[in-house]
Amino acid sequence: DTGVSQNPRHKITKRGQNVTFRCDPISEHNRLYWYRQTLGQGPEFLTYFQNEAQLEKSRLLSDRFSAERPKGSFSTLEIQRTEQGDSAMYLCASSLGSGQETQYFGPGTRLLVL
Amino acid sequence: AQKITQTQPGMFVQEKEAVTLDCTYDTSDPSYGLFWYKQPSSGEMIFLIYQGSYDQQNATEGRYSLNFQKARKSANLVISASQLGDSAMYFCAMRESSDRGSTLGRLYFGRGTQLTVWP
Numbered sequence: 001d002t003g004v005s006q007n008p009r010h011k012i013t014k015r016g017q018n019v020t021f022r023c024d025p026i027s028e029h030n031r032l033y034w035y036r037q038t039l040g041q042g043p044e045f046l047t048y049f050q051n052e053a054q055l056e057k058s059r060l061l062s063d064r065f066s067a068e069r070p071k072g073s074f075s076t077l078e079i080q081r082t083e084q085g086d087s088a089m090y091l092c093a094s095s096l097g098s099g100q101e102t103q104y105f106g107p108g109t110r111l112l113v114l
Numbered sequence: 115a116q117k118i119t120q121t122q123p124g125m126f127v128q129e130k131e132a133v134t135l136d137c138t139y140d141t142s143d144p145s146y147g148l149f150w151y152k153q154p155s156s157g158e159m160i161f162l163i164y165q166g167s168y169d170q171q172n173a174t175e176g177r178y179s180l181n182f183q184k185a186r187k188s189a190n191l192v193i194s195a196s197q198l199g200d201s202a203m204y205f206c207a208m209r210e211s212s213d214r215g216s217t218l219g220r221l222y223f224g225r226g227t228q229l230t231v232w233p
Contacts, residue, residue: 033219042118042205042223043159056219089157102149103221105159 002027004106006092012112013082020078021109025094032075033103034067036060037089049075050097082113115140118206120224127196127231134181135191135227137206145211148189149221150180153203162204165189196231203228
């Protein structure tokens with residue numbers, strides 16, 4: 001039973017560098033979500049995909065953030081010109097894609113921007 | 115306004131006792147879903163239980179049950195027979211549906227409740 005996987009699990013970078021995270025959803029799931037979680041807070045929605053189409057984006061997703069899901073399978077989240085305020089846990093989730101389906105989360109990528 | 119409110123930053127319970135974690139929500143959609151997730155210190159969000167707004171009965175999953183009071187807009191999680199491994203952060207979340215009947219994607223989360231189970 002393969003769940004949602006994310007890589008890397010941890011990333012330390014210097015301010016101004018670009019970083020890219022990868023998410024592999026559960027294989028039969030066609031919806032994929034990205035969330036960001038800062039210390040002491042619940043996750044906040046960033047964006048989601050239905051297959052390869054990006055259907056919804058949060059205002060939190062500034063121009064420095066871009067997400068793709070080119071073949072409707074794995075997804076990447078890129079942050080350009082990182083800032084210290086980008087330090088957070090980035091969580092990916094997937095769901096089947098119809099009805100009131102449950103979102104299943106990956107282990108997350110912890111980003112620290114120095 | 116907050117869509118999900120969890121008023122208990124921390125809760126303590128003795129092993130084998132029951133504990134209730136509070137959650138209230140705010141929505142004007144007639145159709146919505148309520149979720150509880152557990153987040154251990156490792157960081158992964160683990161799905162526990164789901165309640166649909168039209169479900170007539172409270173959801174149960176093993177030792178977890180959801181006390182759904184629609185008129186009061188509350189969806190409290192009850193954990194029976196607490197175990198040491200239940201110590202974690204617990205999040206309540208909601209997903210709304212559009213007025214066209216299709217579900218929107220995002221989950222709204224509360225700030226969480228840190229549960230500590232002591233022997």
